[in-house]
Amino acid sequence: MGDLGELFGSLVMIFMTAAITNNFILSQFLGICPFLGVSKEVPTAFSMGLATTFVMTTSAVCVWAVNSLILVPLGLGYLKYVAFILVIASFVQLTEMVIKKVSPPLYKALGIFLPLITTNCAILGLALMIPMNNYNFIESTIFGLGAGAGFTLAIVLMAGMRERLEFADVPAALKGAPITLLIAGLMAMAFMGFSGL
Protein backbone atom coordinates (compact mmCIF):
# COMPACT_ATOMS: atom_id res chain seq x y z
CA MET A 1 0.00 0.00 0.00
CA GLY A 2 2.87 2.33 0.87
CA ASP A 3 4.44 1.70 -2.54
CA LEU A 4 1.19 2.52 -4.25
CA GLY A 5 0.87 5.76 -2.30
CA GLU A 6 4.41 6.73 -3.22
CA LEU A 7 3.79 5.97 -6.89
CA PHE A 8 0.62 8.02 -6.84
CA GLY A 9 2.45 10.88 -5.13
CA SER A 10 5.21 10.94 -7.72
CA LEU A 11 2.67 10.89 -10.55
CA VAL A 12 0.76 13.83 -9.04
CA MET A 13 4.09 15.61 -8.72
CA ILE A 14 4.93 15.05 -12.42
CA PHE A 15 1.47 16.27 -13.43
CA MET A 16 1.59 19.44 -11.32
CA THR A 17 5.14 20.27 -12.35
CA ALA A 18 4.34 19.95 -16.04
CA ALA A 19 1.04 21.84 -15.74
CA ILE A 20 1.83 24.67 -13.33
CA THR A 21 5.37 25.22 -12.05
CA ASN A 22 7.13 24.38 -15.33
CA ASN A 23 4.23 25.52 -17.48
CA PHE A 24 5.20 24.80 -21.08
CA ILE A 25 4.20 28.21 -22.40
CA LEU A 26 4.95 30.57 -19.56
CA SER A 27 8.17 29.17 -18.19
CA GLN A 28 9.66 27.05 -20.95
CA PHE A 29 8.57 29.02 -24.04
CA LEU A 30 7.24 25.98 -25.86
CA GLY A 31 4.22 26.47 -28.08
CA ILE A 32 4.36 30.26 -28.32
CA CYS A 33 3.05 30.33 -31.90
CA PRO A 34 -0.43 28.93 -31.15
CA PHE A 35 -0.40 30.85 -27.86
CA LEU A 36 -0.11 34.15 -29.75
CA GLY A 37 -2.01 33.07 -32.86
CA VAL A 38 -5.05 31.17 -31.59
CA SER A 39 -5.84 33.11 -28.42
CA LYS A 40 -8.33 35.66 -29.69
CA GLU A 41 -11.49 33.91 -28.47
CA VAL A 42 -12.08 31.55 -25.56
CA PRO A 43 -13.94 28.74 -27.43
CA THR A 44 -11.33 28.35 -30.17
CA ALA A 45 -8.53 28.61 -27.62
CA PHE A 46 -10.17 25.86 -25.59
CA SER A 47 -10.54 23.59 -28.64
CA MET A 48 -6.91 24.19 -29.51
CA GLY A 49 -5.93 23.33 -25.95
CA LEU A 50 -7.92 20.09 -26.06
CA ALA A 51 -6.52 19.04 -29.43
CA THR A 52 -2.98 19.76 -28.25
CA THR A 53 -3.53 17.86 -25.01
CA PHE A 54 -4.80 14.88 -26.96
CA VAL A 55 -1.85 14.84 -29.35
CA MET A 56 0.59 15.46 -26.48
CA THR A 57 -0.67 12.52 -24.45
CA THR A 58 -0.85 10.09 -27.35
CA SER A 59 2.47 11.07 -28.86
CA ALA A 60 4.11 10.94 -25.42
CA VAL A 61 3.11 7.28 -25.28
CA CYS A 62 4.27 6.60 -28.86
CA VAL A 63 7.54 8.42 -28.42
CA TRP A 64 8.22 6.49 -25.24
CA ALA A 65 7.59 3.24 -27.11
CA VAL A 66 9.70 4.20 -30.15
CA ASN A 67 12.54 5.40 -27.98
CA SER A 68 12.77 2.59 -25.42
CA LEU A 69 11.70 -0.30 -27.65
CA ILE A 70 13.39 0.61 -30.95
CA LEU A 71 15.98 3.39 -30.79
CA VAL A 72 17.75 2.55 -27.53
CA PRO A 73 18.01 -1.26 -28.01
CA LEU A 74 19.33 -0.81 -31.56
CA GLY A 75 21.73 1.99 -30.62
CA LEU A 76 20.12 4.47 -33.00
CA GLY A 77 20.08 7.44 -30.61
CA TYR A 78 21.33 9.79 -33.31
CA LEU A 79 18.12 9.24 -35.28
CA LYS A 80 16.09 10.64 -32.39
CA TYR A 81 15.04 13.93 -33.94
CA VAL A 82 14.13 12.46 -37.32
CA ALA A 83 12.25 9.57 -35.70
CA PHE A 84 10.33 11.72 -33.20
CA ILE A 85 9.19 14.27 -35.75
CA LEU A 86 7.97 11.48 -38.02
CA VAL A 87 6.09 9.86 -35.11
CA ILE A 88 4.46 13.17 -34.26
CA ALA A 89 3.58 14.02 -37.86
CA SER A 90 2.04 10.64 -38.51
CA PHE A 91 0.25 10.74 -35.18
CA VAL A 92 -1.30 14.09 -35.94
CA GLN A 93 -2.43 12.70 -39.28
CA LEU A 94 -3.88 9.59 -37.61
CA THR A 95 -5.63 11.65 -34.93
CA GLU A 96 -7.18 13.76 -37.63
CA MET A 97 -8.50 10.70 -39.47
CA VAL A 98 -9.87 9.05 -36.33
CA ILE A 99 -11.62 12.20 -35.09
CA LYS A 100 -13.09 12.75 -38.55
CA LYS A 101 -14.58 9.25 -38.49
CA VAL A 102 -15.66 9.07 -34.85
CA SER A 103 -16.89 12.58 -34.14
CA PRO A 104 -17.55 14.84 -37.13
CA PRO A 105 -18.72 17.78 -34.94
CA LEU A 106 -15.46 17.76 -32.97
CA TYR A 107 -13.52 17.47 -36.22
CA LYS A 108 -15.33 20.50 -37.53
CA ALA A 109 -14.65 22.48 -34.35
CA LEU A 110 -10.94 21.72 -34.39
CA GLY A 111 -10.69 22.07 -38.16
CA ILE A 112 -7.45 23.62 -39.28
CA PHE A 113 -5.86 23.49 -35.83
CA LEU A 114 -5.20 19.77 -35.97
CA PRO A 115 -2.63 19.64 -38.81
CA LEU A 116 -0.88 22.70 -37.40
CA ILE A 117 -0.04 20.86 -34.21
CA THR A 118 2.80 19.06 -36.05
CA THR A 119 4.90 22.21 -36.08
CA ASN A 120 4.06 23.08 -32.48
CA CYS A 121 7.38 22.97 -30.69
CA ALA A 122 5.65 22.03 -27.42
CA ILE A 123 5.03 18.54 -28.79
CA LEU A 124 8.60 17.90 -29.95
CA GLY A 125 9.88 19.50 -26.74
CA LEU A 126 7.75 17.12 -24.71
CA ALA A 127 8.98 14.19 -26.81
CA LEU A 128 12.60 15.14 -26.20
CA MET A 129 12.09 15.57 -22.47
CA ILE A 130 10.83 12.02 -22.02
CA PRO A 131 14.19 10.27 -22.68
CA MET A 132 15.95 13.15 -20.92
CA ASN A 133 14.01 12.52 -17.69
CA ASN A 134 14.03 8.72 -18.04
CA TYR A 135 10.27 8.51 -17.63
CA ASN A 136 8.61 5.10 -17.78
CA PHE A 137 5.37 4.32 -19.61
CA ILE A 138 2.94 5.62 -16.94
CA GLU A 139 5.07 8.64 -16.11
CA SER A 140 5.26 9.58 -19.82
CA THR A 141 1.48 9.43 -20.12
CA ILE A 142 0.93 11.60 -17.04
CA PHE A 143 3.64 13.99 -18.19
CA GLY A 144 1.89 14.42 -21.55
CA LEU A 145 -1.44 14.97 -19.84
CA GLY A 146 -0.02 17.53 -17.42
CA ALA A 147 1.76 19.45 -20.15
CA GLY A 148 -1.46 19.53 -22.15
CA ALA A 149 -3.48 20.74 -19.17
CA GLY A 150 -0.95 23.53 -18.55
CA PHE A 151 -1.05 24.52 -22.21
CA THR A 152 -4.85 24.66 -22.18
CA LEU A 153 -4.88 26.68 -18.95
CA ALA A 154 -2.46 29.29 -20.28
CA ILE A 155 -4.09 29.68 -23.70
CA VAL A 156 -7.63 29.93 -22.27
CA LEU A 157 -6.54 32.51 -19.67
CA MET A 158 -4.87 34.53 -22.39
CA ALA A 159 -7.94 34.33 -24.65
CA GLY A 160 -10.13 35.53 -21.77
CA MET A 161 -7.95 38.57 -21.29
CA ARG A 162 -7.74 39.33 -24.98
CA GLU A 163 -11.54 39.24 -25.27
CA ARG A 164 -11.70 41.97 -22.62
CA LEU A 165 -8.90 43.83 -24.33
CA GLU A 166 -11.05 44.27 -27.44
CA PHE A 167 -12.92 47.00 -25.56
CA ALA A 168 -9.90 48.59 -23.91
CA ASP A 169 -8.17 51.71 -25.12
CA VAL A 170 -4.77 50.32 -26.09
CA PRO A 171 -2.15 52.76 -27.46
CA ALA A 172 -1.86 52.33 -31.23
CA ALA A 173 1.76 51.22 -31.10
CA LEU A 174 1.03 48.43 -28.66
CA LYS A 175 -1.95 46.96 -30.53
CA GLY A 176 -1.66 43.31 -31.54
CA ALA A 177 1.51 41.42 -30.76
CA PRO A 178 3.20 43.87 -28.32
CA ILE A 179 0.33 44.06 -25.83
CA THR A 180 -0.17 40.28 -26.02
CA LEU A 181 3.49 39.74 -25.18
CA LEU A 182 3.31 42.22 -22.29
CA ILE A 183 0.27 40.41 -20.88
CA ALA A 184 2.12 37.10 -21.25
CA GLY A 185 5.02 38.63 -19.32
CA LEU A 186 2.72 39.56 -16.43
CA MET A 187 1.16 36.08 -16.51
CA ALA A 188 4.62 34.51 -16.43
CA MET A 189 5.38 36.63 -13.37
CA ALA A 190 2.19 35.44 -11.69
CA PHE A 191 3.04 31.82 -12.49
CA MET A 192 6.45 32.31 -10.87
CA GLY A 193 4.54 32.48 -7.61
CA PHE A 194 3.77 28.76 -7.97
CA SER A 195 7.42 27.78 -8.08
CA GLY A 196 7.51 27.48 -4.30
CA LEU A 197 4.94 24.68 -4.34
Add this chain to the structure above:
Amino acid sequence: MLTLWKDFVKGLWKENPVFVMLLGMCPTLAVTNTATNGLAMGLATSFVLLGSGIVNSLVKRLIPDEVRIPSFIVIIATFVTIVDYSAKAYVPAIAESLKLFIPLIVVNCLILGRSESFASKQPVHRTIADALGMGVGFTWALTFLGIIREVIGFGTVFRGTSLAIQVMGEWFQPWLIMVLPAGAFLTLGTVLGVMNYFKNRAASVKVDLQDSTGESCHTV
Protein backbone atom coordinates in the same frame (compact mmCIF):
# COMPACT_ATOMS: atom_id res chain seq x y z
CA MET B 1 23.18 40.54 -59.15
CA LEU B 2 20.62 43.09 -58.07
CA THR B 3 18.05 40.35 -57.44
CA LEU B 4 20.50 38.45 -55.26
CA TRP B 5 21.25 41.59 -53.27
CA LYS B 6 17.52 42.23 -52.82
CA ASP B 7 16.98 38.62 -51.66
CA PHE B 8 19.73 39.08 -49.10
CA VAL B 9 18.84 42.53 -47.79
CA LYS B 10 15.11 41.98 -47.19
CA GLY B 11 15.81 39.64 -44.25
CA LEU B 12 17.85 42.22 -42.40
CA TRP B 13 15.13 44.76 -41.78
CA LYS B 14 12.15 44.97 -44.11
CA GLU B 15 11.11 41.34 -43.67
CA ASN B 16 13.07 40.65 -40.51
CA PRO B 17 11.96 37.21 -39.31
CA VAL B 18 11.74 38.22 -35.63
CA PHE B 19 10.59 41.83 -35.53
CA VAL B 20 8.40 41.96 -38.63
CA MET B 21 7.26 38.45 -39.48
CA LEU B 22 7.20 37.15 -35.86
CA LEU B 23 8.58 33.75 -36.87
CA GLY B 24 10.54 31.50 -34.56
CA MET B 25 9.13 33.05 -31.41
CA CYS B 26 10.01 30.16 -29.08
CA PRO B 27 13.81 30.39 -29.36
CA THR B 28 13.55 34.18 -29.59
CA LEU B 29 12.01 34.28 -26.13
CA ALA B 30 13.76 31.32 -24.56
CA VAL B 31 17.45 31.72 -25.27
CA THR B 32 17.90 35.48 -25.25
CA ASN B 33 18.70 35.71 -21.55
CA THR B 34 22.31 36.53 -22.44
CA ALA B 35 23.90 37.99 -25.55
CA THR B 36 26.11 34.91 -26.00
CA ASN B 37 23.15 32.54 -26.05
CA GLY B 38 21.26 34.75 -28.50
CA LEU B 39 24.24 34.89 -30.85
CA ALA B 40 24.89 31.14 -30.65
CA MET B 41 21.24 30.31 -31.29
CA GLY B 42 21.20 32.71 -34.24
CA LEU B 43 24.27 31.10 -35.80
CA ALA B 44 22.95 27.56 -35.26
CA THR B 45 19.63 28.47 -36.87
CA SER B 46 21.38 30.21 -39.77
CA PHE B 47 23.42 27.09 -40.51
CA VAL B 48 20.30 24.92 -40.63
CA LEU B 49 18.50 27.54 -42.71
CA LEU B 50 21.33 27.62 -45.26
CA GLY B 51 21.96 23.87 -45.39
CA SER B 52 18.33 22.82 -45.63
CA GLY B 53 17.58 25.68 -48.03
CA ILE B 54 20.27 24.48 -50.46
CA VAL B 55 19.21 20.82 -50.29
CA ASN B 56 15.49 21.58 -50.48
CA SER B 57 16.05 23.83 -53.45
CA LEU B 58 18.14 21.15 -55.24
CA VAL B 59 15.67 18.31 -54.68
CA LYS B 60 12.49 20.27 -55.30
CA ARG B 61 11.89 18.60 -58.68
CA LEU B 62 12.48 15.10 -57.32
CA ILE B 63 9.94 15.27 -54.50
CA PRO B 64 6.25 14.75 -55.29
CA ASP B 65 4.11 17.62 -54.14
CA GLU B 66 2.05 15.58 -51.67
CA VAL B 67 4.99 14.55 -49.51
CA ARG B 68 6.79 17.87 -49.82
CA ILE B 69 6.43 19.03 -46.21
CA PRO B 70 7.38 15.71 -44.53
CA SER B 71 10.43 15.52 -46.81
CA PHE B 72 11.44 19.07 -45.91
CA ILE B 73 11.10 18.29 -42.20
CA VAL B 74 13.30 15.19 -42.50
CA ILE B 75 15.99 17.18 -44.36
CA ILE B 76 15.79 19.92 -41.72
CA ALA B 77 16.01 17.35 -38.92
CA THR B 78 19.17 15.93 -40.50
CA PHE B 79 20.88 19.32 -40.47
CA VAL B 80 19.73 19.94 -36.91
CA THR B 81 21.32 16.65 -35.86
CA ILE B 82 24.61 17.82 -37.44
CA VAL B 83 24.45 21.13 -35.53
CA ASP B 84 23.52 19.40 -32.28
CA TYR B 85 26.39 16.91 -32.38
CA SER B 86 28.92 19.56 -33.50
CA ALA B 87 27.83 21.94 -30.73
CA LYS B 88 28.11 19.20 -28.10
CA ALA B 89 31.62 18.34 -29.37
CA TYR B 90 33.13 21.79 -29.86
CA VAL B 91 31.22 24.21 -27.60
CA PRO B 92 29.77 22.03 -24.81
CA ALA B 93 29.12 25.00 -22.49
CA ILE B 94 26.89 26.74 -25.03
CA ALA B 95 25.20 23.46 -26.01
CA GLU B 96 24.41 22.96 -22.32
CA SER B 97 22.86 26.41 -21.88
CA LEU B 98 20.75 26.14 -25.06
CA LYS B 99 19.69 22.59 -24.08
CA LEU B 100 16.39 21.68 -25.69
CA PHE B 101 16.36 24.58 -28.11
CA ILE B 102 18.97 23.22 -30.52
CA PRO B 103 16.88 20.11 -31.32
CA LEU B 104 13.80 22.33 -31.45
CA ILE B 105 15.23 24.14 -34.49
CA VAL B 106 13.51 21.27 -36.36
CA VAL B 107 10.13 22.83 -35.71
CA ASN B 108 11.22 26.46 -36.01
CA CYS B 109 8.59 27.85 -38.36
CA LEU B 110 11.13 30.24 -39.87
CA ILE B 111 13.02 27.35 -41.47
CA LEU B 112 10.05 25.39 -42.76
CA GLY B 113 8.49 28.69 -43.83
CA ARG B 114 11.50 29.67 -45.95
CA SER B 115 11.78 26.16 -47.42
CA GLU B 116 8.13 26.20 -48.36
CA SER B 117 7.79 29.77 -49.57
CA PHE B 118 11.22 30.38 -51.09
CA ALA B 119 13.53 27.37 -51.53
CA SER B 120 10.84 25.20 -53.10
CA LYS B 121 10.23 27.77 -55.83
CA GLN B 122 13.54 29.52 -56.49
CA PRO B 123 16.92 28.40 -57.94
CA VAL B 124 19.79 27.55 -55.61
CA HIS B 125 21.76 30.80 -55.84
CA ARG B 126 18.74 32.90 -54.88
CA THR B 127 17.95 30.49 -52.05
CA ILE B 128 21.47 30.95 -50.67
CA ALA B 129 21.09 34.74 -50.73
CA ASP B 130 17.69 34.50 -49.04
CA ALA B 131 18.89 32.06 -46.37
CA LEU B 132 21.94 34.21 -45.58
CA GLY B 133 19.79 37.33 -45.27
CA MET B 134 17.20 35.64 -43.06
CA GLY B 135 19.99 34.05 -40.99
CA VAL B 136 21.75 37.35 -40.40
CA GLY B 137 18.43 39.03 -39.64
CA PHE B 138 17.49 36.34 -37.11
CA THR B 139 20.96 36.40 -35.54
CA TRP B 140 21.13 40.15 -35.03
CA ALA B 141 17.60 40.25 -33.64
CA LEU B 142 18.37 37.54 -31.07
CA THR B 143 21.70 39.11 -30.13
CA PHE B 144 20.04 42.51 -29.77
CA LEU B 145 17.36 41.13 -27.42
CA GLY B 146 20.06 39.20 -25.55
CA ILE B 147 22.12 42.34 -25.02
CA ILE B 148 19.13 44.29 -23.65
CA ARG B 149 18.17 41.51 -21.24
CA GLU B 150 21.72 40.83 -20.12
CA VAL B 151 22.59 44.49 -19.53
CA ILE B 152 19.50 45.07 -17.40
CA GLY B 153 19.44 41.64 -15.78
CA PHE B 154 23.13 41.12 -15.01
CA GLY B 155 24.82 44.45 -15.85
CA THR B 156 27.17 42.74 -18.31
CA VAL B 157 27.50 41.86 -22.00
CA PHE B 158 28.75 38.48 -23.25
CA ARG B 159 29.30 37.24 -19.69
CA GLY B 160 31.14 33.95 -19.29
CA THR B 161 33.20 34.44 -22.47
CA SER B 162 36.53 36.13 -23.13
CA LEU B 163 34.62 39.11 -24.56
CA ALA B 164 32.81 39.82 -21.28
CA ILE B 165 32.31 43.51 -20.52
CA GLN B 166 30.90 45.00 -17.33
CA VAL B 167 28.53 47.64 -18.64
CA MET B 168 26.90 48.87 -15.44
CA GLY B 169 28.83 50.30 -12.48
CA GLU B 170 28.98 49.07 -8.91
CA TRP B 171 25.87 51.06 -8.01
CA PHE B 172 23.68 49.04 -10.34
CA GLN B 173 21.20 46.65 -8.79
CA PRO B 174 20.48 44.00 -11.49
CA TRP B 175 16.82 43.45 -12.37
CA LEU B 176 16.81 39.69 -12.11
CA ILE B 177 13.32 39.54 -13.61
CA MET B 178 14.78 40.42 -17.02
CA VAL B 179 16.69 37.14 -17.33
CA LEU B 180 13.74 35.09 -16.04
CA PRO B 181 10.92 33.96 -18.37
CA ALA B 182 8.73 36.99 -17.62
CA GLY B 183 11.51 39.32 -18.76
CA ALA B 184 11.59 37.69 -22.19
CA PHE B 185 7.94 38.53 -22.88
CA LEU B 186 8.26 42.04 -21.46
CA THR B 187 11.41 42.83 -23.48
CA LEU B 188 10.08 41.59 -26.81
CA GLY B 189 6.70 43.28 -26.20
CA THR B 190 8.38 46.59 -25.41
CA VAL B 191 10.79 46.41 -28.36
CA LEU B 192 7.94 45.65 -30.78
CA GLY B 193 5.89 48.45 -29.25
CA VAL B 194 8.71 50.97 -29.66
CA MET B 195 9.32 49.85 -33.25
CA ASN B 196 5.62 50.20 -34.05
CA TYR B 197 5.57 53.66 -32.53
CA PHE B 198 8.34 54.87 -34.84
CA LYS B 199 6.87 53.05 -37.82
CA ASN B 200 3.46 54.60 -37.19
CA ARG B 201 4.99 58.01 -36.85
CA ALA B 202 7.09 57.61 -39.98
CA ALA B 203 4.37 56.32 -42.22
CA SER B 204 1.26 57.48 -40.34
CA VAL B 205 -0.17 54.22 -41.57
CA LYS B 206 -1.61 51.95 -38.97
CA VAL B 207 0.48 48.82 -38.81
CA ASP B 208 -1.56 45.97 -37.54
CA LEU B 209 0.75 43.21 -36.47
CA GLN B 210 -2.17 41.23 -35.17
CA ASP B 211 -2.88 39.54 -38.50
CA SER B 212 0.71 38.58 -39.08
CA THR B 213 0.86 37.01 -35.62
CA GLY B 214 -2.17 34.92 -36.27
CA GLU B 215 -1.02 33.57 -39.59
CA SER B 216 2.77 33.56 -39.34
CA CYS B 217 3.33 30.06 -38.10
CA HIS B 218 0.24 28.68 -39.61
CA THR B 219 0.76 29.45 -43.24
CA VAL B 220 3.18 26.54 -43.66
